[in-house]
Every structure is written in C-alpha cells, then in structure tokens.
Amino acid sequence: MYCTYCVITLRDASGAHVSMSPTMPCNAPGSPYKVQITQPNSNNGDSEILTQLMTHVADQFNKAFKVEEMKSEISSRLTALERKLEIEGLKAVEIEKCKKDISEIKDQIWTAQKKYVDFNRMRLCICYKPMFCLYTLSQETIDYLKQPTFDIWHWEPNEMLSLLEHMFHELKLVKEFNINPITLKRWLLCVQENYRNNPFHNFRHCFCVTQMMYGMIHLCNLQKHVSIEEIGILIVASICHDLDHPGYNNTYQINARTELAIRYNDISPLENHHCAVAFQIASNPETNIFSNVDKESFKRIRAGITQLILATDMARHSEIIETFKSKLDGKFDFKNKENIDTLKMVLIKCCDISNEVRPMEVSEPWVDCLLEEYFNQSDREKSEGLPVAPFMDRDKVTKPSAQIGFIKFVLIPMFETVARLFPQIEEQMVIPLKGSRDRQRKSDMENKGNNSFKLLSPPVLVLCPLIVCVASK
Numbered sequence: 526m527y528c529t530y531c532v533i534t535l536r537d538a539s540g541a542h543v544s545m546s547p548t549m550p551c552n553a554p555g556s557p558y559k560v561q562i563t564q565p566n567s568n569n570g571d572s573e574i575l576t577q578l579m580t581h582v583a584d585q586f587n588k589a590f591k592v593e594e595m596k597s598e599i600s601s602r603l604t605a606l607e608r609k610l611e612i613e614g615l616k617a618v619e620i621e622k623c624k625k626d627i628s629e630i631k632d633q634i635w636t637a638q639k640k641y642v643d644f645n646r647m648r649l650c651i652c653y654k655p656m657f658c659l660y661t662l663s664q665e666t667i668d669y670l671k672q673p674t675f676d677i678w679h680w681e682p683n684e685m686l687s688l689l690e691h692m693f694h695e696l697k698l699v700k701e702f703n704i705n706p707i708t709l710k711r712w713l714l715c716v717q718e719n720y721r722n723n724p725f726h727n728f729r730h731c732f733c734v735t736q737m738m739y740g741m742i743h744l745c746n747l748q749k750h751v752s753i754e755e756i757g758i759l760i761v762a763s764i765c766h767d768l769d770h771p772g773y774n775n776t777y778q779i780n781a782r783t784e785l786a787i788r789y790n791d792i793s794p795l796e797n798h799h800c801a802v803a804f805q806i807a808s809n810p811e812t813n814i815f816s817n818v819d820k821e822s823f824k825r826i827r828a829g830i831t832q833l834i835l836a837t838d839m840a841r842h843s844e845i846i847e848t849f850k851s852k853l854d855g856k857f858d859f860k861n862k863e864n865i866d867t868l869k870m871v872l873i874k875c876c877d878i879s880n881e882v883r884p885m886e887v888s889e890p891w892v893d894c895l896l897e898e899y900f901n902q903s904d905r906e907k908s909e910g911l912p913v914a915p916f917m918d919r920d921k922v923t924k925p926s927a928q929i930g931f932i933k934f935v936l937i938p939m940f941e942t943v944a945r946l947f948p949q950i951e952e953q954m955v956i957p958l959k960g961s962r963d964r965q966r967k968s969d970m971e972n973k974g975n976n977s978f979k980l981l982s983p984p985v986l987v988l989c990p991l992i993v994c995v996a997s998k
C-alpha cells in the first residue's frame with residue numbers, strides 16, 4: 526500500500542534522526558531505534574500528478590505534432606490527388622468530346638448512306654471535286670470513238686469522262702432529257718466514284734462497254750429504228766451496269782451468303798445491287814440527270830434501265846438469247862415494245878462481253894485482268910472453304926484455253942444472231958471474233974506443243990460456267 530511513495534526513517538531514543546549507513550552506531554535493547562514510516566505528503570502527490578499531467582500534456586503535444594505532420598502529409602496527398610483528378614477530368618472531357626465527334630461522324634455517314642448510295646458499303650458518291658475539264662476532242666477522236674477498234678487503254682479517267690459526256694451531247698440525250706450540263710458532269714463523276722478499283726470490273730470496263738454500245742448504235746443505225754429515249758436507256762444502263770461491283774461474282778455472293786445475296790434472295794444479287802446504286806445516285810438532286818423529265822417518262826426510263834442491268838447476269842444468257850431468236854423468226858417489228866426490249870437486252874449483253882471483238886492488243890490485257898479477278902475469288906473461296914469453279918482456279922486454267930470456249934460457244938453465236946437483224950455486224954464484229962478464236966486456238970496448240978500447258982478436261986475450257994450448259998446442248 527505504501528510501496529513506492531513511503532519514506533522510512535530511523536530515529537534513536539531521543540527521537541534524533543539516525544543516518545542509515547554501515548558506520549551508524551549500534552543501538553541497544555534499552556535504547557532501541559525507532560523505525561518511522563511516513564506516507565507521501567500532499568505536495569509530493571501534486572508533484573506526481575503534475576508530472577503525470579506534464580507527461581500527458583507532452584504526449585498530447587507529441588500527438589498534436591504528429592497530427593500536424595499527418596495533416597500536412599494528407600494535405601499534400603490531397604493536392605496531388607486533386608491535380609490528378611483535374612488531369613483525369615480533362616481526359617474525361619476529351620473522351621466525351623471524342624465520343625461526341627464519333628457519334629456526329631456516324632450520323633453524317635448514316636445520313637449520307639441513306640441519302641445516296643449503297644446499303645453494303647459506304648461510298649459517298651456526292652462529288653464536290655472540281656469538274657473535269659472539257660477536252661477539245663479532235664474530229665479524228667470523235668470519229669474513232671464510234672469504232673469497235675477504239676483503243677480504250679489510251680485514255681485517262683478524266684478523258685473517258687469527257688468522251689462519255691461527248692456521247693450524251695452527240696446522241697442528243699442532253700436535249701432529250703433536258704439535262705443541266707453541270708448535273709451531267711456531276712453525275713458522271715459520281716458514277717466513276719462508285720466503281721471500285723477491281724482488276725476487271727472497274728470504271729474502264731464501264732467505259733469500254735459504253736463505248737461499244739455507242740459504236741453499235743452507230744453501226745446498226747439504231748436511231749432510225751428506236752426513240753432517243755431508248756438510246757438514252759441503252760447508254761445510261763451501259764454506264765451504270767456494274768456500279769460498285771465488289772470483284773466477286775454472284776456464285777461467291779450466294780455461297781458465302783453475303784449481305785447482297787441475303788438482300789436479293791440469291792436472285793442476281795450483283796445486278797440488283799448495280800441497279801439500286803444507279804438509282805440511289807439519281808435520287809440525289811445534285812446528280813439526277815433525269816430531274817427534268819416528267820413522271821411518266823421517268824417511270825419508263827427507270828423500268829428500261831433496270832431491265833437492261835438485270836439482263837447482264839450471265840445466268841440468264843440462254844433465256845434472253847432464245848427469246849431474241851424467237852422474235853427474229855417472224856418479221857422483226859421495231860414498233861413492238863417486247864421486240865425492242867429484247868433487242869436492247871441482247872445489245873447490252875453483247876457490249877458487256879465484247880472485249881474479244883476488239884483488236885488483239887486491246888483485248889488481250891482484259892483477259893489478264895479478268896483472270897486476276899477470278900484468281901482473287903478462287904483464292905478467297907479456297908481460304909473460306911467454299912466451292913471453287915475450275916475456270917477460276919489458277920491451278921487449272923490457262924489463258925488461250927479459257928478464251929476459246931467462250932468465243933466459240935457464247936460470243937460468236939450471239940453476235941451472229943444479232944447479225945441476222947443488222948448484217949453490218951458480220952464484218953465489223955463476227956469476223957474479228959472468228960479471227961480472235963483462230964488466234965487463241967493457234968496459241969493453245971503451241972502451248973500444247975511446248976507441253977507447258979495445264980491440261981483441262983473439256984468442260985472447263987471456258988471462261989464462264991454457262992458455256993458448260995451451252996456446249997452440252
């Protein structure tokens with residue numbers, strides 16, 4: 526109970542304080558020392574409390590200092606955090622801005638897509654490019670343009686546009702449809718923009734087909750037999766007939782179940798698409814060459830163009846040729862709408878596959894272009910595990926062998942049929958075709974002689990699948 530804070534004092538009999546040490550005098554039984562134990566007085570207690578208090582205060586001070594230290598640390602951490610937040614906040618604002626920009630761009634694309642072309646691909650067809658300049662065409666070029674021998678490789682894209690423009694004026698289509706010449710230029714540019722850079726199905730092919738159509742219109746003196754509106758349908762359909770061709774044919778579209786095949790239920794997916802793109806372009810007032818024709822005329826023109834573009838599907842070859850032949854068997858009446866429709870379909874088909882009618886130096890490069898496109902397709906089909914047509918397979922086809930069957934079974938019979946109606950075709954087109962066939966035969970024989978050819982079974986000696994069925998007839 527006294528422990529730490531008790532004072533022990535030794536006193537003698539007189540009450541004097543005896544110093545406790547080894548030298549202190551001994552006491553005796555008669556005079557014993559007295560031991561006095563004294564409790565700490567109040568002063569001592571106060572001091573102790575004070576000490577305790579001071580310690581406590583010191584502790585508190587200490588803590589207080591620590592708190593200050595912590596405070597400053599927290600404060601500096603807080604500042605760092607605030608700075609970080611500020612930066613992050615800025616970043617967040619930037620991200621929000623980017624998001625907004627992206628959504629605006631998406632809207633623009635969507636609007637443009639809806640307004641102009643293409644469900645499948647987003648090719649904005651409106652052309653704000655400067656207009657192509659008007660080339661002054663020499664009389665020689667103007668005359669040459671009407672010939673099937675015209676060298677279509679000689680011209681730059683802008684020159685081809687000018688040549689097409691010239692055809693519109695020369696055939697009096699600008700007058701017939703009351704086309705604003707600027708709209709015509711915009712329309713031509715827009716069409717050109719909507720041809721892809723495929724090895725074969727590109728803008729030059731479009732020009733080629735149209736130039737041949739222009740040549741045939743003159744060669745057959747068609748203006749004497751049909752209206753200018755029909756001539757316009759033939760020219761516009763030729764220009765638009767492969768718009769936005771993806772470079773893979775209908776068989777691929779159907780087998781790969783592409784969006785186009787699904788949209789058009791496997792029925793001429795490409796031709797339907799070319800046609801839809803053509804009228805998407807015409808739906809924009811800036812590029813509508815038919816904006817000044819009346820409603821009834823537009824209805825006829827639209828139906829005519831659609832019919833011709835859809836007729837370019839080679840799957841319909843036999844059907845169209847047979848119908849045409851049946852019309853020829855009686856007296857062909859140019860006033861009969863059905864006759865004219867069939868004739869127009871045959872004409873666009875002739876032009877679409879007319880490369881072999883042209884001189885060898887013009888036609889040959891096209892075979893390479895077509896084979897390149899075919900090989901691209903067959904490579905893709907192989908990689909996607911889809912069926913591959915032998916005439917497209919780089920391991921199975923050779924150039925001359927590919928052409929012979931096509932010229933023999935498709936081109937010559939078709940042009941000979943048209944020559945029944947227009948005999949001038951024989952000399953200008955059938956004879957060159959036969960020349961081409963003989964040349965290819967010779968080349969094929971040489972290949973076989975050199976033993977460097979790739980052997981094909983007869984049904985695949987063709988460039989086009991339909992020949993297999995034509996040949997088997």
Ligand SMILES: [Zn+2]
Nearest residue numbers: 730766767877
């Ligand atoms: Zn074509």
